[in-house]
Amino acid sequence: MKLKVLDLSRVLAGPVCSMMLGDLGADVIKVERPGEGDETRGWGPPFDADGESAYFLAVNRNKKSLAADLTIEADRALVLELVRGADVVLENFLPGSLARLHVEPEKLVEQHPSLIWCTISGFGPQSMRPGYDFVIQAECGWMAITGEPAGPPIKSGVALADVIAGKDAAIAILAAVAARAAGQLPVVERLINISLADCARAALVNVAQNVLVSAKEAKRWGNAHPNLVPYQLFASADRPFVIAVGNDRQWRACVEILGLPDLAGDRSLATNAGRVENRERLIAAVTARVRQMGAQHWIDRLQSVGVPCGVVRTVGEALEFSDADARTGVPPSVPGSVRLPPPKLDEHGDSIRAAGWRAFLP
Numbered sequence: 285m286k287l288k289v290l291d292l293s294r295v296l297a298g299p300v301c302s303m304m305l306g307d308l309g310a311d312v313i314k315v316e317r318p319g320e321g322d323e324t325r326g327w328g329p330p331f332d333a334d335g336e337s338a339y340f341l342a343v344n345r346n347k348k349s350l351a352a353d354l355t356i357e358a359d360r361a362l363v364l365e366l367v368r369g370a371d372v373v374l375e376n377f378l379p380g381s382l383a384r385l386h387v388e389p390e391k392l393v394e395q396h397p398s399l400i401w402c403t404i405s406g407f408g409p410q411s412m413r414p415g416y417d418f419v420i421q422a423e424c425g426w427m428a429i430t431g432e433p434a435g436p437p438i439k440s441g442v443a444l445a446d447v448i449a450g451k452d453a454a455i456a457i458l459a460a461v462a463a464r465a466a467g468q469l470p471v472v473e474r475l476i477n478i479s480l481a482d483c484a485r486a487a488l489v490n491v492a493q494n495v496l497v498s499a500k501e502a503k504r505w506g507n508a509h510p511n512l513v514p515y516q517l518f519a520s521a522d523r524p525f526v527i528a529v530g531n532d533r534q535w536r537a538c539v540e541i542l543g544l545p546d547l548a549g550d551r552s553l554a555t556n557a558g559r560v561e562n563r564e565r566l567i568a569a570v571t572a573r574v575r576q577m578g579a580q581h582w583i584d585r586l587q588s589v590g591v592p593c594g595v596v597r598t599v600g601e602a603l604e605f606s607d608a609d610a611r612t613g614v615p616p617s618v619p620g621s622v623r624l625p626p627p628k629l630d631e632h633g634d635s636i637r638a639a640g641w642r643a644f645l646p
Contacts, residue, residue, distance in 0.1 A: 288641050290366050292375035294322040297404050299343040300450025306346030307620030311644040318351040321629040344626040345612045351630035354385040369641045376404040393474050400460045402453055402476040415480045417443035424484035432506040449483040513559040520579040528592040537589040542573050
């Protein structure tokens, strides 16, 4: 069954979700404000040759665009007709905003027993605070644990709270679709609420659990790991690289291939707990050793004995290993395909107004 997804969301978390569903084969109509569209259309430079921002292009492939103003009765009627034909509606309006426009999710879900409605918010359905990734990273513990130990809190280089929330929303939607296929879902289970704050807190995983178990506040470790040693960045003779020892076998292989017999024979370092306890002197010895040769020399040796490691690549270098495209972005991370490039604003408005969901028919 091909899903029909009506996307009323904008910026990042919602568009990530609808793009993933589109990559998986869903028909997606992106509803945008006339004239301006999704505000990320203006988030640049860079812009491509057609004037489209790289930001917008990154998360809006496999969608058709309809410009509609929900304050205008005819446009609202069109959107409500699309809702009636949809399997999923996705939106990120502040609480009460849609109801004031006479679009009421609870009533629509009651009226249409197969409809799934997903709302993405910053801080939950009761909060009027807008959801901005930077604020979420600050308030949900991420910045407190990111950066050098003696430095200031730092945000992630990617708006990961938005990205994770978008992926979580896609998972929740697909779970509801699967449950719907097994039998009629009650209204409460077809109204999905995803908040960036909840997703960000859940994504703290082991760091959060460390705090819960130890009752000690988490701190910044820079490029090191609070629970594993050695598991961090090192400077070689030519460029930085990482070593990620995850078990005792890898540790033994690591120190042997690096030529560090003193560490190899040190019983206090035989287990990860011992290595964490003796972090400073262990890291000092490894650091001094790897500075003697270039990164590729060490990577070749470490990989030959199964020790996880890797050179620090630029974004451009990383993209060389993919089929990334300047128009359609990085290829799907799920088993999907790129069928449509990101749309121009209202590019498909005429066909959707004339045919509704039939605009996707060949």
